[in-house]
Amino acid sequence: MSTSSHLYPMSSGDDQHSYIHNSSYQKVAISGAEEKTRRCILEKLDLQLSSDFSTFRIADFGCSTGPNTFHVVQSIIDTVKSRHFKENNEHSLVPLEFQVFFNDHTTNDFNTLFKTQPPSPEREYFSVGVPGSFYGRLLPRNSIHIGHTSYTIHWLSKVPEHVCDKKSMAWNKNYSQCNNLLEEVTKAYKVQFIEDMDAFLDARGEELVPGGLMTVIGECLPDGVSLYETWQGFVMDTVGDCLMDMAKSGITSEEKIDVFSLPVYFPQFSELKGEIERNGSFTIELMEATSHPLEGMPLTNEFIISTFRAFLTTIIEKHFGDGVVDELFDRLAKKLYKHPIDFEMRKKQVVYYIVLKRK
Numbered sequence: 001m002s003t004s005s006h007l008y009p010m011s012s013g014d015d016q017h018s019y020i021h022n023s024s025y026q027k028v029a030i031s032g033a034e035e036k037t038r039r040c041i042l043e044k045l046d047l048q049l050s051s052d053f054s055t056f057r058i059a060d061f062g063c064s065t066g067p068n069t070f071h072v073v074q075s076i077i078d079t080v081k082s083r084h085f086k087e088n089n090e091h092s093l094v095p096l097e098f099q100v101f102f103n104d105h106t107t108n109d110f111n112t113l114f115k116t117q118p119p120s121p122e123r124e125y126f127s128v129g130v131p132g133s134f135y136g137r138l139l140p141r142n143s144i145h146i147g148h149t150s151y152t153i154h155w156l157s158k159v160p161e162h163v164c165d166k167k168s169m170a171w172n173k174n175y176s177q178c179n180n181l182l183e184e185v186t187k188a189y190k191v192q193f194i195e196d197m198d199a200f201l202d203a204r205g206e207e208l209v210p211g212g213l214m215t216v217i218g219e220c221l222p223d224g225v226s227l228y229e230t231w232q233g234f235v236m237d238t239v240g241d242c243l244m245d246m247a248k249s250g251i252t253s254e255e256k257i258d259v260f261s262l263p264v265y266f267p268q269f270s271e272l273k274g275e276i277e278r279n280g281s282f283t284i285e286l287m288e289a290t291s292h293p294l295e296g297m298p299l300t301n302e303f304i305i306s307t308f309r310a311f312l313t314t315i316i317e318k319h320f321g322d323g324v325v326d327e328l329f330d331r332l333a334k335k336l337y338k339h340p341i342d343f344e345m346r347k348k349q350v351v352y353y354i355v356l357k358r359k
Contacts, residue, residue, distance in 0.1 A: 009107050010314075012112060014116070023307075040213065045080070056145050059207070060147075061103045061149040063103060069113075102129055105131065135196050135199040137206060142209045149214075150217040170188040178227065198279055214357075221268045222268065236308075243328065280359075281358065286355040287352065287355075288353055316328060
């Protein structure tokens with residue numbers, strides 16, 4: 001059984017459990033990269049605006065439902081306008097308009113996305129929805145000046161082959177994620193990650209104009225660290241424990257758990273860098289890792305549960321059926337209350353900031 005990630009967008013709508021209201025952890029990291037990416041745009045972007053009228057195109061790959069995507073887009077636009085003005089301050093400015101392509105899977109809640117975008121007087125761009133997996137071509141060749149993606153590429157295009165096969169050495173028995181405890185499972189996930197990264201970079205390499213920039217933000221593992229050692233890995237392993245408890249109570253079944261594994265892989269930093277370099281579509285203008293801005297701050301159980309619920313709900317419902325999510329996260333809350341996360345003892349994932357330039 002193979003689980004395709006395109007079936008499982010972030011929680012839709014705008015209720016208390018939606019991604020809109022539970023994506024501040026990601027937003028803080030994105031905001032932390034803002035000044036770095038601003039400098040790269042000012043210093044590295046080739047503005048080829050020679051016509052009397054020009055359209056500057058931006059794409060957010062894996063935009064979800066906001067508000068993070070709108071924040072990123074506006075920051076890029078403000079920076080490009082500043083660069084454009086600086087380059088033309090002694091000449092008449094070439095009129096510049098912006099077109100933004102918002103991409104996510106076909107099952108994404110595009111209705112909520114466009115309902116909640118800034119109103120027309122404030123919105124300085126023309127919006128386009130682009131449904132489809134970013135592990136393939138989505139846009140015409142040489143059409144995008146700046147691409148962006150954040151907190152997305154750890155989501156694979158599918159669960160690797162054999163991970164949910166009981167007869168395979170790579171069967172992820174007793175676990176719902178690649179936590180790096182089982183060598184054969186980790187190998188299978190890494191193979192899928194390499195395949196997907198290649199597809200992602202190849203597609204963006206065709207869509208971006210020569211000299212165009214691609215900004216990539218997310219979390220990965222420091223070299224030598226395994227996911228099970230981090231607090232995020234601990235939470236997901238605890239989710240798996242809750243599912244097993246629910247099977248013992250007859251709420252779900254062990255058979256369903258045996259063939260359930262998330263299409264998620266957190267590479268180590270050197271793995272990520274190596275795949276970008278090997279692909280060869282881009283030069284790396286900036287690539288660095290730093291701690292998450294909220295690291296060291298007390299994250300409450302309520303915050304953690306709400307954040308995880310926002311990206312796990314659809315995949316849990318699809319695999320285990322309706323009516324399971326509330327019970328699962330109630331049990332998770334009780335387990336985390338009894339066994340609090342020791343953030344000091346847990347190893348840390350890192351936030352990576354990457355700016356790529358198309359060759």
